[in-house]
Every structure is written in C-alpha cells, then in structure tokens.
Amino acid sequence: MDKSPPPIDALYPYAHSADQDAARPAHHPVIVVGAGPVGLVLALDLAQRGTPVLVLDDQQGPGEGSRAICFAKRTLEIADRQGVGRRLVEKGVVWSVGKVFHGHDKVFEFNLLPQEGHRNPAFINLQQPYFESYLVEAIRAAQADGAPIEIRGGNTVTGIEPRADNVLVTVETPDGPYRLEAAWLAACDGARSALRGMLGLGFEGRVFEDNFLIADVRMTADFPTERWFWFDPPFDGAGQSALLHKQPDDVWRIDFQLGWDIDRAAELDPAKVRARVDAMLGADVSYDLVWTSIYTFQCRRMAEFRHGRVLFAGDAAHLVSPFGARGANSGIQDADNLAWKLDLVTRGLAPEALLDSYAEERGAAADENILNSTRATDFLTPKSPAASLFRDAVLDLARRHPFARVLINSGRLSLPSVYDGLSLTGPDELNGPPETRPGAPAVDAPLAQGFLLDRLKGRFTVLAIDAQIPDLTQLPGIPLERLTLTTSRDDPTGALRARYLGGAPAALYLVRPDQHVVARWRDATPGMIESALSAAIAKGA
Amino acid sequence: MALTDTPNIPDPDGFYDELLAAHAGLSAGQTHALNARLVLILANHIGDRDVLRAALATARAGAEGTR
CATH class of the missing domain: 3.50.50.60 (FAD/NAD(P)-binding domain)
Structure with missing residues (x-):
C-alpha cells in the first residue's frame, strides 16, 4: 500500500x-x-x-x-x-462491521456486508x-x-x-x-x-448545542477495522458518546461528545486531549496526535x-x-x-x-439528509427527560431484542436519494423491482464482462434487457447511447434479472448521464422514449 | 385498522394486577424506565403505524390540561 x-x-x-x-x-x-x-x-x-x-x-x-x-x-x-x-x-x-456499546457493554453489532454483485463496497x-x-x-x-x-x-x-x-x-x-x-x-x-x-x-436551520472533539491519532495498535460507537462511554472524560474508526496510514478517528458549555481553547490543549485518548485506549498504547479539532453540529x-x-x-x-x-x-x-x-x-x-x-x-436530497441527520443527532443528544428515558430503554432492550436494534441511531449511513415524482422523472410502466424504479440511481450488477455501471458512461442511455430498442427518429438533439443486454448471455449471476426485471420477461430503461433511471417500460414505442427523454432535459413532454 | 378502544383484554382485573405487580418495589425512576421499555415492546408488537399514531394522539389528549 x-x-x-x-x-x-x-x-x-x-x-x-x-x-x-x-x-x-x-x-x-x-x-x-x-x-x-x-x-x-x-x-x-x-x-x-x-x-x-x-x-x-x-x-x-x-x-x-x-x-x-x-x-x-x-x-x-x-x-x-x-x-x-x-x-x-x-x-x-474498507470496513463493514460496526459495534455499538452502552457503557462497558456491547449492545449489538452490524455488518454492512458488501452486496453481492457490486463493484464497490458500502x-x-x-x-x-x-x-x-x-x-x-x-x-x-x-x-x-x-x-x-x-x-x-x-x-x-x-x-x-x-x-x-x-x-x-x-x-x-x-x-x-x-x-x-x-x-x-x-x-x-x-x-x-x-x-x-x-x-x-x-x-x-438548526444549530445543535453540543461540541464534538475530533482527535486523529496514528498508532500501530491491533484494533480491528471496525466502527466502534459508545453511548455513555466508560472511560474518563469521554463525554456522552465516543467513536473510534480507522483511516489509512494507521490513523484512527476518535470523536468525543463534550457538551455545550466548554472552553474550546482549553479542550484543544494537547495534554488534555491526550488524557482523554489515554483513558480510552489504555495508558500503555503509544500514539501520535495527527489532527485535532472541535466542531458543532448544524443542519441548514x-x-x-x-x-x-x-x-x-x-x-x-x-x-x-x-x-x-x-x-x-x-x-x-x-x-x-x-x-x-x-x-x-x-x-x-x-x-x-x-x-x-x-x-x-x-x-x-438535502431535505432527506437533514431529516436523517437531525434524527440521529436527537438520538445521540437527547434534548428532554423523555428523550433520555426512551433512548436508554432502546439501548437496554437492544441487548436482547432485535426489534430495538433498528431504533438505535448513531447515524443512518448515506444512501443516494431517489427522485420520486420530481420534474424530470418519467413513467414506470414495468412491474419491476422498486430499487431500480424511475428516479433511483441505476443499481450495479455483474455482467459477463465487467459491471453494468461501467456501461452507463455519462450519456443518456437506452438499456434494453431481453428486448429490442425501437428505431428512434425524433430525438431532441442530444447524444444517446444504446445498450442491449440479454440475460442468457450477459447475466452470469442472475443479478441483472433480479435488479432490473423482477418478474417481467423484458424491459426498456432510459438512464440519465448521472446514471439515475428516467423511465422504464415492458415495451415502448419510439414516441414514449422520445417524450421521456425530452422531459428529462426539461424540454417538456 | 383502527385503534381498539372498546374492552379487549380478558379478565381486565387480572391484567391490572399483573401490571402493578410488574412495578412492585420499583423507584419512580425504575418505574419510568419499565414503562418506556413496555411502550417500545408493545409498539413493536402492534407494528401498525396508523394504530400507533392514533394511540399516541389518544394518550397525548390525556396530557392536555394536566401538569
């Protein structure tokens, strides 16, 4: 490396x-x-x-x-x-395992297993x-x-x-x-x-009344490559929550939630930062402080x-x-x-x-991200006695009961937004899988040669699966790629069928330059495709 | 599905006994924590968001005017 x-x-x-x-x-x-x-x-x-x-x-x-x-x-x-x-x-x-602790105890762990048939990890x-x-x-x-x-x-x-x-x-x-x-x-x-x-x-927007201390440290410790998150961490001075996460070059991100009324300059004193990190890692672990910073949350x-x-x-x-x-x-x-x-x-x-x-x-997309981020922040930093009561109840139940684990929110990890029902998004006339519906980013799939997303190269593309692309003569003057795939030849794992056809025998997809799906059909006339394409460049239907 | 607000629990007096027995000997803080766990357990069992929303509104109505 x-x-x-x-x-x-x-x-x-x-x-x-x-x-x-x-x-x-x-x-x-x-x-x-x-x-x-x-x-x-x-x-x-x-x-x-x-x-x-x-x-x-x-x-x-x-x-x-x-x-x-x-x-x-x-x-x-x-x-x-x-x-x-x-x-x-x-x-x-590359990481996939996350562990959540409450005090000394592990509450649960999750594994963002790389989805089969995607070129990239989560x-x-x-x-x-x-x-x-x-x-x-x-x-x-x-x-x-x-x-x-x-x-x-x-x-x-x-x-x-x-x-x-x-x-x-x-x-x-x-x-x-x-x-x-x-x-x-x-x-x-x-x-x-x-x-x-x-x-x-x-x-x-909202400013959350809390300060977080970041300490990036370099050490050759044998902590696993996992995301560890503590509610009420058991080590001295760690505040209400803490995070440990690995970066390249033997650098670890450590995050401490310090609360609102703090003296920023004093908290950034390297001796004080080191005392906190020592308490977390153990006094016998040697490390260098690479970067420290204090930030507040804002959603705006x-x-x-x-x-x-x-x-x-x-x-x-x-x-x-x-x-x-x-x-x-x-x-x-x-x-x-x-x-x-x-x-x-x-x-x-x-x-x-x-x-x-x-x-x-x-x-x-910003509204969706702000909503998710606000909810995570409200869980991390309860703002009322009731919020604390329920958060503790969730953490307590999660040790034994799977249903409560989905309520723990230490951040809902970023997924792309789906442009459902927005101006450029066209018709869904395939009874197909929801994950590739119009507005969604095209989902990767392994082909006989390479991956599907490599074939969607930044231009509008008509993707035909077990179907023929009709002759398109009334295009609105923009470059259009055509990609024809057959499940018998191009779909060695069945992922293409599962992600793009579902129960349908064939499909036509119109995909944007940013790989979001515009529209999809079981079968389409040239006019249907041309009209969806025009709408997708704001030329009206 | 609508929120059931007609009697639905067999042997209601027996249930009430068991509810109080579950809290027996607990401090106020422990009782609050037990109730919070109970709410979450029952909410998950019900699962229906419309029913849960109606239940929350019904319970909230009881809080208006009280201090």
Missing part, C-alpha cells in the same frame, strides 16, 4: 494568468469557486464532457486535517465514471486530502490530454455581480485583483460560503440552490451533522447531478430550465 502522506499544500500553487492582464474581464463558460471534493468532481466531470471550466480556490492545496473520512458506494461509483474510483478504493480502508474510509489530491491528479491527466480545465490557486473571489447574461466576479491574488466573467458560476465554497454571504442569501440549507446564473452545491448549499457521512457524499452527488445539466445548457442543447431541476432534485 502507498504510504506517502497526502500532499497538503502547493498542489495548485498560485501562478500569474494572462487573464489578469486582459483589458476586459475574460469570459469563461463555467467558473467553479472552491477546489474541495464537490468543486473538483464537478469541474472534472465538465471537462471530461468537453465544457471549458475554470476552478478558483483561495488556497493552493487541500489543506490540513482529515476532515471528511467516509466515502460511500455512490461516491465511488461516480468516481469510477471519472476514472478515479479504483485509486480511492485501493488507498481507502464505504471506504479515506482522509479528505487524499480524495482531493487524486481528483487533482485526474484533472492534470485530463489537461495533458487537452481537456479544457484549469485550477487557479491563490485566487480569492472577493466580489460578485450577477447580471442578465453572465456573472462578473472580482478575484484577489498575490499580484492584485482582476475580474472575470462567467456564463455560469458554481459556488462550491463550503459551509462558510463567502459567495452566499456576498449575495446576502440566507442559510436557515439555502431555500434555493439556483440563483439565476449562480448555482450552489455541497456544504455551501446545505449542511448536516457528520453522523451518517452525508456531507461530502451528498455534495458529490450534487456535482454529479449538476455537471451534465450545465454541460447540455452551455452547449445550447437543453433549456436553462434544466438547471431548476438541479435545485429541485438536490433540494429534495
């Missing part, structure tokens, strides 16, 4: 650009502000589609600290489409700087192949002026300010989004993710508590959702209204 530490600075050092000397603001089709996971995934996706994109970041590299560490299967599938997935999985720690743990640096490497490789993408580090956006036909931004650099013009601007500038502030836009979202030509994505648009790994993972799904839409709109192949569907779909 690669043991090199993640490069934390100067991955995209400041360099003077010709745009800074231009007499008039240089025009760019798409500017992405923020080179975090969301901005990088979005930019790489656009560049791979051939739409020119400029990334501006106020830093010059990923920065320090592990930060996001849990990347979910859907993120890995998106990364696979971008050519980065294998790298992430090879470096990441989760990997990987420090965020690795994720970012692999994306930057892929962007460099794309650049070398001529892809129209550029990252400018040390470029801080300090002003924004939305206009009818473009967005004018002022950018501060070590050589002084300059201005740029963008047809579309994606604000991926994080939880404290400066762009959101400059536009005076609200960020409504912007009312609208699209403001004219400015689109907000990731933490800039919505914020959840970390339990459930729904922050970075949902932001990466935002990028996946936005990239193909922005590409089609920029090329003039789809109306601007398609971008409203970004706000609609990812707004619904």
Whole structure:
C-alpha cells in the first residue's frame, strides 16, 4: 500500500494568468469557486464532457486535517465514471462491521456486508486530502490530454455581480485583483460560503448545542477495522458518546461528545486531549496526535440552490451533522447531478430550465439528509427527560431484542436519494423491482464482462434487457447511447434479472448521464422514449 | 385498522394486577424506565403505524390540561 502522506499544500500553487492582464474581464463558460471534493468532481466531470471550466480556490492545496473520512458506494461509483474510483478504493480502508456499546457493554453489532454483485463496497474510509489530491491528479491527466480545465490557486473571489447574461466576479491574488466573467458560476465554497454571504442569501436551520472533539491519532495498535460507537462511554472524560474508526496510514478517528458549555481553547490543549485518548485506549498504547479539532453540529440549507446564473452545491448549499457521512457524499452527488445539466445548457442543447431541476432534485436530497441527520443527532443528544428515558430503554432492550436494534441511531449511513415524482422523472410502466424504479440511481450488477455501471458512461442511455430498442427518429438533439443486454448471455449471476426485471420477461430503461433511471417500460414505442427523454432535459413532454 | 378502544383484554382485573405487580418495589425512576421499555415492546408488537399514531394522539389528549 502507498504510504506517502497526502500532499497538503502547493498542489495548485498560485501562478500569474494572462487573464489578469486582459483589458476586459475574460469570459469563461463555467467558473467553479472552491477546489474541495464537490468543486473538483464537478469541474472534472465538465471537462471530461468537453465544457471549458475554470476552478478558483483561495488556497493552493487541500489543506490540513482529515476532515471528511467516509466515502460511500455512490461516491465511488461516480468516481469510477471519472476514472478515479479504483485509486480511492485501493488507498481507502474498507470496513463493514460496526459495534455499538452502552457503557462497558456491547449492545449489538452490524455488518454492512458488501452486496453481492457490486463493484464497490458500502464505504471506504479515506482522509479528505487524499480524495482531493487524486481528483487533482485526474484533472492534470485530463489537461495533458487537452481537456479544457484549469485550477487557479491563490485566487480569492472577493466580489460578485450577477447580471442578465453572465456573472462578473472580482478575484484577489498575490499580484492584485482582476475580474472575470462567467456564463455560469458554481459556488462550491463550503459551509462558510463567502459567495452566499456576498449575495446576502440566507442559510436557515438548526444549530445543535453540543461540541464534538475530533482527535486523529496514528498508532500501530491491533484494533480491528471496525466502527466502534459508545453511548455513555466508560472511560474518563469521554463525554456522552465516543467513536473510534480507522483511516489509512494507521490513523484512527476518535470523536468525543463534550457538551455545550466548554472552553474550546482549553479542550484543544494537547495534554488534555491526550488524557482523554489515554483513558480510552489504555495508558500503555503509544500514539501520535495527527489532527485535532472541535466542531458543532448544524443542519441548514439555502431555500434555493439556483440563483439565476449562480448555482450552489455541497456544504455551501446545505449542511448536516457528520453522523451518517452525508456531507461530502451528498455534495458529490450534487456535482454529479449538476455537471451534465450545465454541460447540455452551455452547449445550447437543453433549456436553462434544466438547471431548476438541479435545485429541485438536490433540494429534495438535502431535505432527506437533514431529516436523517437531525434524527440521529436527537438520538445521540437527547434534548428532554423523555428523550433520555426512551433512548436508554432502546439501548437496554437492544441487548436482547432485535426489534430495538433498528431504533438505535448513531447515524443512518448515506444512501443516494431517489427522485420520486420530481420534474424530470418519467413513467414506470414495468412491474419491476422498486430499487431500480424511475428516479433511483441505476443499481450495479455483474455482467459477463465487467459491471453494468461501467456501461452507463455519462450519456443518456437506452438499456434494453431481453428486448429490442425501437428505431428512434425524433430525438431532441442530444447524444444517446444504446445498450442491449440479454440475460442468457450477459447475466452470469442472475443479478441483472433480479435488479432490473423482477418478474417481467423484458424491459426498456432510459438512464440519465448521472446514471439515475428516467423511465422504464415492458415495451415502448419510439414516441414514449422520445417524450421521456425530452422531459428529462426539461424540454417538456 | 383502527385503534381498539372498546374492552379487549380478558379478565381486565387480572391484567391490572399483573401490571402493578410488574412495578412492585420499583423507584419512580425504575418505574419510568419499565414503562418506556413496555411502550417500545408493545409498539413493536402492534407494528401498525396508523394504530400507533392514533394511540399516541389518544394518550397525548390525556396530557392536555394536566401538569
């Protein structure tokens, strides 16, 4: 395994650009502000589609600290489409077993067994700087192949002026300010989004009155590769809950719930942090403190993710508590959702209204994530005597009774949202399995050669299973792939049939560039497919 | 299925005896904890969300006006 530490600075050092000397603001089709996971995934996706994109970041590299560490299967599938997935999985720690303790006692354990017939595991743990640096490497490789993408580090956006036909931004650099013009601007500038502030836009929600201490430690202990979570941990000073989780490079994430009234500076004193960690690991375990931080939970979202030509994505648009790994993972799904839409709109192949569907779909996903995250937080930090009473009753019963285990909520782990009933989602005219219904992300399945998701390559695709694709003559002018599979030849494990046909003898699926299912039929006329395709690019039915 | 609010327990006096016997000798805190466990056990047995919602509303109505 690669043991090199993640490069934390100067991955995209400041360099003077010709745009800074231009007499008039240089025009760019798409500017992405923020080179975090969301901005990088979005930019790489656009560049791979051939739409020119400029990334501006106020830093010059990923920065320090592990930060996001849990990347979910859907993120890995998106990364696979971008050519980065294998790298992430090879470096990441694959885990599936979680144990929940109450005080000294183990209440139960769960196993997120890798689903048979999926290329990717349910989760990997990987420090965020690795994720970012692999994306930057892929962007460099794309650049070398001529892809129209550029990252400018040390470029801080300090002003924004939305206009009818473009967005004018002022950018501060070590050589002084300059201005740029963008047809579309994606604000991926994080939880404290400066762009959101400059536009005076609200960020409504709840702050949970609690502080969590993160201590990432490096040690060569033989703890298993499992997620251990304690309610009322039995070690001194651990607070109301604690978490132990493994990352690559022998680094372990430790989390302590400290409560609301604390002295942050005092709690971050390394001696005090070490006392807590010693109590948890045992005094004879030696380790190094890699990174410490204190954070509070917030669940917030912007009312609208699209403001004219400015689109907000990731933490800039919505914020959840970390339990459930729904922050970075949902932001990466935002990028996946936005990239193909922005590409089609920029090329003039789809109306601007398609971008409203970004706000609609990812707004619904944000609501789902906030709901799950809020419920987990309410279980973790009971806010009333009744909440404490029932939480303790659940933990008590869960030791002996399976029914109570499903009520324990230490974070419902991130799953992709299904766009049920939303504007782009078409008809379900197959009596097929619910997991692949219209709106859902296509579910992976092993084929005779490779995996199904590898065959859904980022364009609209008509997938025919034991069926023929009718002649389509009235397409709305966008690229369309055709993929015909037969269960007798392509389905060695039966997973394709189970996941896409169920009891049906044959099926036609229309799948979007982001691999979400638009519509499915037992049998379809050309007009039915063409109409679903038009609706899926907001051209009306 | 609607919430049953007509008599449904055979030998109601016998049941009431057993309910109190389950709490016998417990402190207030232990009694509250037992009730919480009991609610969860019975709720899981019933399972029907409409019935549970109706039961919660009925019980909640009894709390209005009391302190």
